[in-house]
Amino acid sequence: MLGKIAVLLRIAFRNLFKSRINLLIGAVVMGGTFLVVVGGALLDSVVSSMSRSIIGSVAGHIQVYSARSKDDFAIWPMGGNDPDLSPITDWAKTEQVLASVPNVKAVVPMGINAALVTSGNTVDLTLEELRDVVREQKEHGSTPELDAQRASLEEHVRQIVRVLQADLGRASEIGTAQALEPEAKAAVQEASSDKFWADFRKDPYAGLEFLENKVAPQLSDADLLPLRYVGTDLDAFQRNFDRMEIVDGQAVPPGHRGFLMSKFVYEELLKLKTARRLDKTKDALETGDTIAKSETLRRYVRENRTQTREILLQLDRLKTDKAVAILQRVLGSSEPSLEKLLDRFFDTDDRNFQERYQIFYRDLAPLLQLYRLKPGDILTISAFTRSGYVQSLNLRIWGTFRFKGLEKSALSGNINLMDLVSFRELYGYLTTDKQAEIDAIKREAGTQEVDRSRAEDELFGKAGRHIVAEATPGLIDEKENFKGNAAALRREDLVRRVYDPKELGRGVVLDAAVILQDPRKLPETLRAIQARSDADGLGLRVLSWQQAAGVLGQFILVARLLLYFSVFIIFVVAMVIINNSVMMATLQRTPEVGTMRAIGAQRGFILGMVLVETLTLGLVFGALGATLGSGVVGALHHFGISARGNETFYFFFSGPRLFPTLSPMNVIAALVIVILVTTLSTLYPAFLATRVAPVRAMQTEE
Amino acid sequence: MSQPIVSIVDVVKEYQLGSTVVPALRGVSLDVHPGEFISIAGPSGSGKTTLLNLIGCVDTATRGLVRVVGRDTASLAERELTRLRLDTIGFIFQSFNLVGVLNVFQNVELPLLLQGRLGRADRRKRVEGLLEQVGLADHARHRPSELSGGQRQRVAVARALVGGPQIVLADEPTANLDSVTGEKIVDLMKELNQRDGTTFIFSTHDARVMAHADALVKLADGKIVGREVITHDAAVGTGSH
Numbered sequence: 033m034l035g036k037i038a039v040l041l042r043i044a045f046r047n048l049f050k051s052r053i054n055l056l057i058g059a060v061v062m063g064g065t066f067l068v069v070v071g072g073a074l075l076d077s078v079v080s081s082m083s084r085s086i087i088g089s090v091a092g093h094i095q096v097y098s099a100r101s102k103d104d105f106a107i108w109p110m111g112g113n114d115p116d117l118s119p120i121t122d123w124a125k126t127e128q129v130l131a132s133v134p135n136v137k138a139v140v141p142m143g144i145n146a147a148l149v150t151s152g153n154t155v156d157l158t159l160e161e162l163r164d165v166v167r168e169q170k171e172h173g174s175t176p177e178l179d180a181q182r183a184s185l186e187e188h189v190r191q192i193v194r195v196l197q198a199d200l201g202r203a204s205e206i207g208t209a210q211a212l213e214p215e216a217k218a219a220v221q222e223a224s225s226d227k228f229w230a231d232f233r234k235d236p237y238a239g240l241e242f243l244e245n246k247v248a249p250q251l252s253d254a255d256l257l258p259l260r261y262v263g264t265d266l267d268a269f270q271r272n273f274d275r276m277e278i279v280d281g282q283a284v285p286p287g288h289r290g291f292l293m294s295k296f297v298y299e300e301l302l303k304l305k306t307a308r309r310l311d312k313t314k315d316a317l318e319t320g321d322t323i324a325k326s327e328t329l330r331r332y333v334r335e336n337r338t339q340t341r342e343i344l345l346q347l348d349r350l351k352t353d354k355a356v357a358i359l360q361r362v363l364g365s366s367e368p369s370l371e372k373l374l375d376r377f378f379d380t381d382d383r384n385f386q387e388r389y390q391i392f393y394r395d396l397a398p399l400l401q402l403y404r405l406k407p408g409d410i411l412t413i414s415a416f417t418r419s420g421y422v423q424s425l426n427l428r429i430w431g432t433f434r435f436k437g438l439e440k441s442a443l444s445g446n447i448n449l450m451d452l453v454s455f456r457e458l459y460g461y462l463t464t465d466k467q468a469e470i471d472a473i474k475r476e477a478g479t480q481e482v483d484r485s486r487a488e489d490e491l492f493g494k495a496g497r498h499i500v501a502e503a504t505p506g507l508i509d510e511k512e513n514f515k516g517n518a519a520a521l522r523r524e525d526l527v528r529r530v531y532d533p534k535e536l537g538r539g540v541v542l543d544a545a546v547i548l549q550d551p552r553k554l555p556e557t558l559r560a561i562q563a564r565s566d567a568d569g570l571g572l573r574v575l576s577w578q579q580a581a582g583v584l585g586q587f588i589l590v591a592r593l594l595l596y597f598s599v600f601i602i603f604v605v606a607m608v609i610i611n612n613s614v615m616m617a618t619l620q621r622t623p624e625v626g627t628m629r630a631i632g633a634q635r636g637f638i639l640g641m642v643l644v645e646t647l648t649l650g651l652v653f654g655a656l657g658a659t660l661g662s663g664v665v666g667a668l669h670h671f672g673i674s675a676r677g678n679e680t681f682y683f684f685f686s687g688p689r690l691f692p693t694l695s696p697m698n699v700i701a702a703l704v705i706v707i708l709v710t711t712l713s714t715l716y717p718a719f720l721a722t723r724v725a726p727v728r729a730m731q732t733e734e
Numbered sequence: 735m736s737q738p739i740v741s742i743v744d745v746v747k748e749y750q751l752g753s754t755v756v757p758a759l760r761g762v763s764l765d766v767h768p769g770e771f772i773s774i775a776g777p778s779g780s781g782k783t784t785l786l787n788l789i790g791c792v793d794t795a796t797r798g799l800v801r802v803v804g805r806d807t808a809s810l811a812e813r814e815l816t817r818l819r820l821d822t823i824g825f826i827f828q829s830f831n832l833v834g835v836l837n838v839f840q841n842v843e844l845p846l847l848l849q850g851r852l853g854r855a856d857r858r859k860r861v862e863g864l865l866e867q868v869g870l871a872d873h874a875r876h877r878p879s880e881l882s883g884g885q886r887q888r889v890a891v892a893r894a895l896v897g898g899p900q901i902v903l904a905d906e907p908t909a910n911l912d913s914v915t916g917e918k919i920v921d922l923m924k925e926l927n928q929r930d931g932t933t934f935i936f937s938t939h940d941a942r943v944m945a946h947a948d949a950l951v952k953l954a955d956g957k958i959v960g961r962e963v964i965t966h967d968a969a970v971g972t973g974s975h
């Protein structure tokens with residue numbers, strides 16, 4: 033028996049390099065194995081780094097949500113619309129049950145929602161500051177500091193008006209619609225007159241009202257920012273999601289309400305657009321792009337040169353003078369107009385970009401507000417509640433954060449964080465605070481419950497009732513209007529408001545992330561949680577992180593399918609080629625096979641001979657391909673693959689570089705596939721070989 | 735006289751060629767006794783190869799009885815026929831039919847490996863002994879492609895004999911060799927026949943080769959037209975057709 037196998041192997045090895053056909057098969061097998069090993073290692077590395085990013089960011093290992101929900105849950109939903117979820121009403125109990133399932137390390141309650149936020153508008157902000165100073169002076173009398181502050185702010189407003197005037201001048205030159213609006217033009221003319229500012233000193237409130245109503249709307253540079261946020265138990269979140277890290281500011285202190293902004297959103301939406309464009313250009317240049325070659329970068333340069341208004345509006349007279357001095361020095365020019373100087377300064381090319389970039393951040397940036405909001409600011413968030421009305425809330429931005437590995441992805445970077453109590457309020461569920469506030473307002477206003485059937489009577493039935501309130505011209509004394517309990521609540525600084533940790537358990541949550549002790553036991557724990565939920569009547573639906581991640585999870589799935597599919601195609605092609613080749617080789621060897629049969633070789637021997645031969649071929653070239661592949665993966669692991677600043681790659685690599693690792697499973701899988709493919713593709717030709725009649729040995733001519 | 739080692743009775747062999755039936759043998763009867771050195775002679779198409787194929791168990795008769803070493807080949811399964819060939823019959827082919835990728839030693843060793851009875855050392859002894867006998871002891875490591883035609887046929891002779899067969903069949907063993915070499919091969923076969931008593935049946939249409947045989951079976955048109963014993967003091971045997 034051993035002798036027989038030995039002779040089979042001997043024949044196989046001798047034949048290995050004898051025919052071109054075998055070399056062809058060998059090349060196909062080698063290429064296939066190489067691709068499986070390298071592709072498999074790359075995909076595995078992408079999948080595992082993405083998995084780590086997703087699990088460690090928001091998803092956790094498992095997500096649970098109410099089974100009564102209309103939609104399927106997804107953190108990054110397909111199509112972008114957040115799913116309609118029914119809330120988990122008894123969170124305290126749910127949390128307790130989930131935490132008792134073996135292998136569960138932690139449970140973090142959550143809810144995802146989106147809101148619109150008005151970002152600060154330079155004009156409005158400046159006018160608001162001016163109003164504060166004026167009010168302060170009225171109430172407490174003037175001090176030298178307040179006077180100086182007011183003078184500076186007035187000058188800033190006049191500067192803004194001058195910018196606007198210049199705009200209008202240009203607009204009338206090219207005859208746009210705005211230039212034809214005489215009222216607007218007149219308002220600007222008036223605001224720029226010395227008489228207006230003399231009057232302003234006498235009656236600042238009237239002046240402010242004029243500026244706010246007639247001038248500011250023409251300059252509205254405010255944006256409505258769409259913000260997605262996850263409301264969660266921030267303490268638990270920060271403890272359990274290792275991928276989250278604070279970038280600017282600080283984490284929300286325990287028990288406090290507040291908002292943490294995604295660094296991605298912060299940079300993309302809140303940074304001074306000129307600065308953002310400079311950053312992007314710098315990134316692109318570092319990955320080898322050039323302004324000369326890139327259409328996008330040239331567009332940035334154009335936009336930086338022309339869209340300088342954001343900067344012009346930010347600077348008051350003093351700062352404008354400083355900026356002009358700086359730019360005159362840098363550009364060696366005596367041009368007095370800041371706008372023209374900026375135009376020339378931002379006229380960057382590949383030669384001067386780095387220098388200009390440094391000058392911008394070193395000299396100009398200190399004069400500017402680079403971000404419209406900064407940690408410590410209060411953000412007004414308006415969200416649609418579940419029932420469709422708008423709910424607003426003031427929240428302090430404590431800082432910015434990012435999820436390591438996903439920081440450059442627009443998809444995952446759009447998630448911001450908020451405390452759970454505020455989330456509930458915005459989502460339209462009554463929190464303890466809110467209930468108290470409503471009760472207080474009801475008492476203050478003397479409202480009463482009105483039945484719908486009596487509503488008309490109540491409204492119009494009694495004569496002499498005031499239906500239209502009298503408008504108070506001039507100053508609205510906010511303090512007077514919001515006195516009492518409700519006002520105390522309304523004005524109370526939410527920043528300092530602390531909630532009772534127990535309140536987290538009392539309200540609703542929309543979903544919850546479950547963190548496991550041993551992630552490898554995910555399927556078992558998934559089943560265990562589902563079983564517990566069913567047994568205790570919690571009515572939960574349980575998802576793995578991959579399902580819950582939605583689009584991101586799909587990415588992984590698609591990537592995997594793509595690899596499997598290409599491997600499948602490669603080997604189907606390989607099978608066809610091998611099958612054909614072995615068929616030809618067998619036909620060529622008909623006399624040899626006939627001779628062997630004649631001298632007493634059984635069919636099994638012939639079958640073995642053909643199979644062993646292709647198998648040897650497969651293994652030898654498969655091993656070569658695997659070795660080559662392992663070498664390439666090893667080299668890639670050593671040097672890493674750079675994402676080259678490309679955001680898609682950055683996302684897939686979950687970082688700036690991917691260091692693929694080779695798992696033995698990959699090599700084994702590749703070799704098993706090779707063995708299967710070669711065996712399967714050889715079976716038929718081998719079978720045909722066994723059918724060669726011994727008589728064929730007699731029918732040969734040399 | 736002993737029992738015949740090959741016994742053929744009224745054998746008909748027909749081939750289907752499209753829609754026509756081509757008869758190759760039309761009622762042949764022949765007994766071959768152990769130790770005989772028989773030549774089957776006849777022109778091309780007379781049925782020599784067909785007859786050898788039937789005796790060699792690589793083909794079966796359409797009608798009639800073929801008994802090899804006492805066994806009716808028609809009653810044997812494919813596996814058993816193969817085993818019968820392996821153990822009792824040695825083949826020498828017109829085109830030598832050596833396995834190109836194996837060297838001389840390995841070619842000769844092949845039947846022993848297939849039989850699987852002998853260990854490595856015994857196989858080596860036996861193969862080397864036979865190579866000695868056919869005069870190729872020095873060429874054991876050569877590939878067939880490095881040998882001359884005569885040398886290759888000697889390898890084939892050694893391979894045919896290595897498994898210790900009772901019958902050796904040779905289909906036109908000298909057809910691809912020049913006459914001198916051909917005669918040497920037949921002499922070698924004769925020598926082995928006389929020393930070991932192995933039965934040799936070979937086909938040829940070469941008169942000089944036939945002359946070495948003990949008996950001559952003449953075939954024509956699928957029928958035996960004569961059987962004669964050759965006495966070797968006579969110079970050359972009766973002529974062929």
